[in-house]
Amino acid sequence: MTQKAKTIDGPQPAPAPGAEPSSARAEDAPLRRFGVGLSRRYVMVSRVTVGLSYPFWHLLAPDGAADPWFVWWVIGAIFVAVGLMAAVPGVPDRLLHRLFHFCPWLVTAHLFLLAHVNEMQPFFAVGSALALLSTATQLRTLPSLVAYGVFATTLGGTLYLLEPDPRKLAYWIGLLPVLVLAWHRLSVQIDAADAVEHQQEELERRVRERTAELTRAYEQLQRELEERELLQEQLRLSQKMQAVGRLAGGIAHDFNNLLTVIGSYGEFVLAKSEDPATRRDVSEMLRAGDKAAQLTSRLLAFARGGVTQPVMVDLNEIVSDSAGMIGSVTGEDIDASVVLAERILCIRADRDQLDQVLLNLVLNARDAMPDGGKLTIATRNHGPDDPETAGLGPHGPVEGWAVLSVRDTGVGMDPETQSRAFEPFFTTKPADRGTGLGLAMVYGTVQQAGGQVRLTSEPGQGTCFELWFPAFRSEATVSRKAARRTLPSAGGQCVLVVEDDPDIRQITRRALRDAGYVVLDAEDGDVALVVLEETRLSVELVLTDVVMPHMSGFELAERIAERRPELPVIFMSGHLNHPSLRERELPPDISLLSKPFTPADLLEHVGLALAEARSRTD
Structure with missing residues (x-):
């Protein structure tokens, strides 16, 4: 009696001990679809209550009626037995469901027979009608409702045919509302079942569509995450390369200045020395300098700041x-x-x-x-x-x-x-x-x-x-x-050298003077402009460093072009990766002398620039 209520026809979370396997309950799926929702507690209470009270209706029967009392008690005992079976976990749900619906059939048959043998006395006639109505309104499944309607119609028709009686005919015609009610319940349940099935299909469709949308969104998100990771990796690599490139460019710039000084003095020694041992040692020194220059050239190329002539x-x-x-x-x-x-x-x-x-x-x-x-x-x-x-x-x-x-x-x-x-x-x-x-x-x-x-x-x-x-x-x-040209000879032309590094300025001045040029020098752009204004000599060429304090070589060339547009300018630099110059483009009429350079490279660039200037004026 204390067993926890368990649904018979509705969906179950888990089978109770001794209950029928889920495969057996699966056969009742059409019943559960209409929301039967019976529980063992309901079966137990309802059937025991009806079984204990049913025999006492016999006391209200008319005197002298054909009404065996023990039949009432037998039917009541059957009700109580079914109720007690609901308290036993080992009784299968399917069997209990059938016994639950068998009890009202038994009451209907009992009262119909009593009405038939007692000549349709009102007590038994009304009792059979009430049994029919109460049972028809309580049945909750379509198969049970159809089966009960067939049973009641067959039973009533058979009893009428056994003993035709107008009273019985009128009684059976009165059963038509019961049949209409049964059909109404049947149609309502069918419509409800269709509505539930339609809602379920619609819900499944929406779930499928939503699942597909979420799947596509997830795949798109995965692609975007992969693209973002790739872009972040590219950005990280680019930033790292830029940082290392700026460092390499700065180092190469200073290193090129040193190599220019070392190489130039080595060339000076090599040009004047006739001692074989000295010449051999200097040549090895210059060869090592060339390797160092190649190394710095690669560093500058990586730094994207090397002096180039695109x-x-x-x-x-x-x-x-x-x-x-x-x-x-x-x-x-x-x-x-x-x-x-x-x-x-x-x-x-x-x-x-x-x-x-x-x-x-x-x-x-x-x-x-x-x-x-x-x-x-x-x-x-x-x-x-x-x-x-x-x-x-x-x-x-x-x-x-x-x-x-x-x-x-x-x-x-x-x-x-x-x-x-x-x-x-x-x-x-x-x-x-x-x-x-x-x-x-x-x-x-x-x-x-x-x-x-x-x-x-x-x-x-x-x-x-x-x-x-x-x-x-x-x-x-x-x-x-087409780029190869003949190197002209020096003829006493005046060259202005602008270089902030005193060592570079000194070796440049010496190489030009040894070649026959007149040389003026300045340590920055401001001084160079003053020299151009005040000197009595006719400056025919300006040779300037690019990266200098106060004024860059680009700015100096622009200032010179404003005053003397015909004056040729040569840039010399170890790199153009200075922040103020990184986006500047080399003017097409200005040639480049890359550091480290030798005296021969210097004289070649100066001679070619002077020759081009002379050809433009002729």
């Missing part, structure tokens, strides 16, 4: 001119091939730096193939709307992209090595085989030209470097042959 160049010409170098560098065990585009677009870059870039990539490929392999150098064009150019960013009104690729079949790189490939001083080669600046110089040179480097590699599958340059259609390319 001109319109043809990538095919760069590769063709380097064909002999490629064969001598790679050796016989590497099959080197060149595939050039039929008509490559022109790019704007420093020709000497492009030569160095190609050499660095070829050397890198050679070292990646110690046992030989295949090296392919190729050029190709891409239009501005080509899908492969996505992500390269805007670069103004370019005609497209010119690509230089260097592919090898060497050992390849793992992802970690690729992520650090362009870092300065990072190398996987032995200490005596590389400095770690080759790819850093490639990266800086391409970036300085407005391009990008794409690296693809897999361990054991080789490596491919693609250099993407913004390209232009122009026939105004500068070839090396």
